[in-house]
């Protein structure tokens with residue numbers, strides 16, 4: 413067997429080198445699997461990783477110090493001990509430090525946090541660009557329009573800005589997006605029929621993206637609010653009641669239209685009862701057995717959605733969404749929703765908002781074997797951005813910590829407006 417050591421600083425080969433040494437070659441493994449780069453390969457693009465192979469040309473000659481192993485051992489046995497650095501002195505405490513007997517602790521958890529290498533070794537949770545889903549706002553315009561309440565986010569032109577943004581995201585390993593359309597007022601109606609127009613903004617955009625990037629994973633939002641003249645996720649009866657089963661009928665048509673255009677995952681965010689099962693049946697009936705359903709299982713009636721509703725101009729024209737979205741005070745109820753969605757055939761269970769609802773993410777993680785998604789919503793994003801702009805917090809560090817916390821709580825994937833920025837951080841790039 414080859415005995416080769418890699419020096420992580422430059423990857424030069426040191427130690428005894430035999431003929432059957434292990435060399436290095438670039439491979440198509442994702443960049444974040446390994447991050448050592450040999451001196452001879454400093455021109456290898458970042459995304460390539462280095463793995464062992466059995467061939468290498470630039471072998472350094474074995475080091476020859478003049479003595480055999482036997483001679484070295486004999487010297488030590490005879491008492492001629494080679495010189496090594498002395499035992500290091502104990503570091504001094506600053507003047508004034510009280511002298512106290514050490515606490516009789518058998519466990520000192522700080523031992524495992526002593527150095528960056530130990531901390532990295534014992535890190536329990538990780539975050540990778542592959543875990544991120546990038547929500548993108550689209551509109552019919554040619555230009556990208558900034559969203560006031562969400563600094564750094566735009567309503568992207570579906571043909572230009574969107575395509576560029578997707579390309580940037582893919583460059584740093586984010587290959588999943590979710591689309592949210594800003595629909596012209598003239599196309600909105602009380603029954604939201606534009607939602608299943610095969611040539612509407614969303615299906616048209618899906619077709620364009622799939623044509624350009626066939627392997628892009630496209631999630632869609634299934635709900636009537638961007639298409640509803642009432643700004644509600646369902647059809648509103650004259651007494652203000654949101655009609656459940658009639659809305660589900662529309663949602664099925666919407667999901668099928670999105671699947672037909674090429675959507676990979678349809679995501680009902682409406683919170684109507686029974687929609688997952690109905691959508692599953694509708695997709696299957698049309699031959700879309702392969703299209704997944706990510707159900708917004710525990711979607712709370714949250715004030716953290718404010719900036720999003722501004723972005724899409726989708727504020728409810730009256731009332732609130734409390735008869736369908738969940739009460740933020742409720743915990744057990746999330747299990748009722750989760751059991752329903754699971755039995756109706758959901759592929760992924762989503763919790764929304766994210767950070768303030770970390771307990772719900774953990775609850776679903778511990779009670780379901782399905783993948784869990786967390787949605788870090790617009791209000792969470794905007795608060796971190798605002799805090800950063802005002803120099804009250806370190807935006808980048810808080811961003812990364814918030815995403816890691818969602819993962820720690822049990823989310824497999826995180827929908828976040830920070831997806832591109834965070835992935836760039838993970839790839840070691842600055843904005």
Ligand code: PBG
Pocket residue numbers: 633634635636637645681682716717718719720721733788789790791
């Ligand atoms: C509506 C929908 C909303 C969000 C995603 N889909 C808003 C709402 O329920 O009013 C919010 C996302 C965010 O705030 O980032 N179906």
